[in-house]
Amino acid sequence: MFRRDTPAEAEFRMEVRTWLEANLPAALRGRTTRPPPSELMPWYHTLSRKGWIAPHWPRQYGGMGATLNEQIVMTEELARVGAPHLPVQGLNHIGPILMEFASDAQKAQHLPPIVEGSVIWCQGYSEPGAGSDLASLSTRATLEGDHFVIKGHKIWTTWAHHSDWMFALVRTDPQAQPRHAGISFLLIDMHSPGITVRPIKTIAGDDEFSEVFFDDVIVPAGNLIGKLHDGWRIANALLGHERLGTSNPQFALMALERIRTMARASGIMADPAFQDRLAAAAINVTVLTALFSHAVELTNSAQSPGPESSIIKIFASELLQALGELAVEAAGGHAPADGPIATDFGEVDVATAFLQARRVTIYGGSSEIQRNVVARRVLNLPN
Numbered sequence: 001m002f003r004r005d006t007p008a009e010a011e012f013r014m015e016v017r018t019w020l021e022a023n024l025p026a027a028l029r030g031r032t033t034r035p036p037p038s039e040l041m042p043w044y045h046t047l048s049r050k051g052w053i054a055p056h057w058p059r060q061y062g063g064m065g066a067t068l069n070e071q072i073v074m075t076e077e078l079a080r081v082g083a084p085h086l087p088v089q090g091l092n093h094i095g096p097i098l099m100e101f102a103s104d105a106q107k108a109q110h111l112p113p114i115v116e117g118s119v120i121w122c123q124g125y126s127e128p129g130a131g132s133d134l135a136s137l138s139t140r141a142t143l144e145g146d147h148f149v150i151k152g153h154k155i156w157t158t159w160a161h162h163s164d165w166m167f168a169l170v171r172t173d174p175q176a177q178p179r180h181a182g183i184s185f186l187l188i189d190m191h192s193p194g195i196t197v198r199p200i201k202t203i204a205g206d207d208e209f210s211e212v213f214f215d216d217v218i219v220p221a222g223n224l225i226g227k228l229h230d231g232w233r234i235a236n237a238l239l240g241h242e243r244l245g246t247s248n249p250q251f252a253l254m255a256l257e258r259i260r261t262m263a264r265a266s267g268i269m270a271d272p273a274f275q276d277r278l279a280a281a282a283i284n285v286t287v288l289t290a291l292f293s294h295a296v297e298l299t300n301s302a303q304s305p306g307p308e309s310s311i312i313k314i315f316a317s318e319l320l321q322a323l324g325e326l327a328v329e330a331a332g333g334h335a336p337a338d339g340p341i342a343t344d345f346g347e348v349d350v351a352t353a354f355l356q357a358r359r360v361t362i363y364g365g366s367s368e369i370q371r372n373v374v375a376r377r378v379l380n381l382p383n
């Protein structure tokens with residue numbers, strides 16, 4: 001969008017476009033909520049067999065080892081065809097963390113199933129009493145010989161009710177000061193006895209996340225990533241990957257397409273004032289693609305994303321909400337329709353996308369928290 005493909009990239013783009021057109025089932029296109037695993041995982045497996053499930057992963061771990069521009073091409077082509085949201089906790093969150101911090105045995109155990117799509121991961125960070133103030137988390141892991149005993153409660157855990165594994169932050173030293181010095185990073189088998197998962201419905205009507213209760217759950221000591229009590233450093237590295245991954249412009253590109261379709265159908269496209277707002281939105285989507293590309297480039301050279309992941313998270317999430325609002329404007333009186341609106345140019349789901357976008361300024365750390373990070377770590381402002 002903000003650069004021209006080289007001849008090799010143009011060829012790659014055509015290959016991706018043709019393959020996606022031929023292989024992505026029609027029922028999975030243009031979905032505004034993440035489809036359930038029974039619908040989504042066959043598509044995950046198809047991408048995996050093609051070798052395209054993990055464009056950003058090195059080949060040694062089963063990834064595609066794609067160049068930055070190839071990753072952008074994939075993003076743009078996935079958006080063009082309206083590809084659904086994949087479960088990204090394995091691919092974008094824990095995968096890169098295992099590559100950086102895990103032992104060889106842990107990598108060998110956990111990385112191949114992520115690429116194959118034979119396991120689904122969830123993230124156990126937030127608790128009823130610990131969200132923005134994550135260091136106050138209280139889920140306790142007590143080391144007893146060769147295993148930990150876990151007692152506590154996580155909440156807002158995306159896809160916990162579909163997951164096989166959780167990467168979790170647990171308190172291993174309740175006396176530690178500062179508090180984050182007593183936290184460890186553990187991998188928990190979600191099929192262990194003593195785990196209860198209770199799904200929660202979101203404002204958009206999907207059961208995207210859950211509460212998870214741990215009642216004396218036994219976890220082998222070998223599931224610790226890094227050193228005991230050193231989980232905070234790993235937790236933050238993972239949040240950088242999460243903020244960057246969730247800022248992928250695919251969803252903004254798809255939202256822009258929804259607005260265009262809706263505006264043509266409703267006739268508001270002829271209004272010059274609307275055209276101005278649409279042009280501004282399209283420019284911001286291009287800016288996001290450029291920002292994303294730059295942030296991925298910085299991450300590739302430093303391994304973990306720095307504070308730029310907070311800047312891009314603010315921009316991407318607030319842009320997605322603005323696009324949702326512009327779609328509502330484009331739909332006019334049809335906007336509150338429950339479900340997709342039928343138009344001469346195809347179906348457009350305005351309301352669900354609008355409601356879905358409420359969450360993006362909250363997960364991965366709210367916009368307020370990202371602004372605090374930027375204030376402290378980029379601008380060096382006083383606390």
Ligand SMILES: Cc1cc2nc3c(=O)[nH]c(=O)nc-3n(C[C@H](O)[C@H](O)[C@H](O)COP(=O)(O)OP(=O)(O)OC[C@H]3O[C@@H](n4cnc5c(N)ncnc54)[C@H](O)[C@@H]3O)c2cc1C
Pocket residue numbers: 122123124125126127130131132133155156157158159208209359362363364365366367368369372
């Ligand atoms: C769709 C969705 C999926 C999620 N998935 C997961 C998941 O898979 N795993 C997981 O662990 N968590 C997940 N979360 C939880 C998410 O990380 C938390 O909701 C988020 O960190 C905010 O915490 P909280 O909800 O406790 O809000 P609080 O921390 O109570 O914040 C409430 C409000 O106060 C503001 N605020 C708080 N502290 C400050 C401050 N110091 N300065 C300025 N403003 C402040 C916040 O910005 C927010 O507006 C998910 C959330 C959503 C919405």
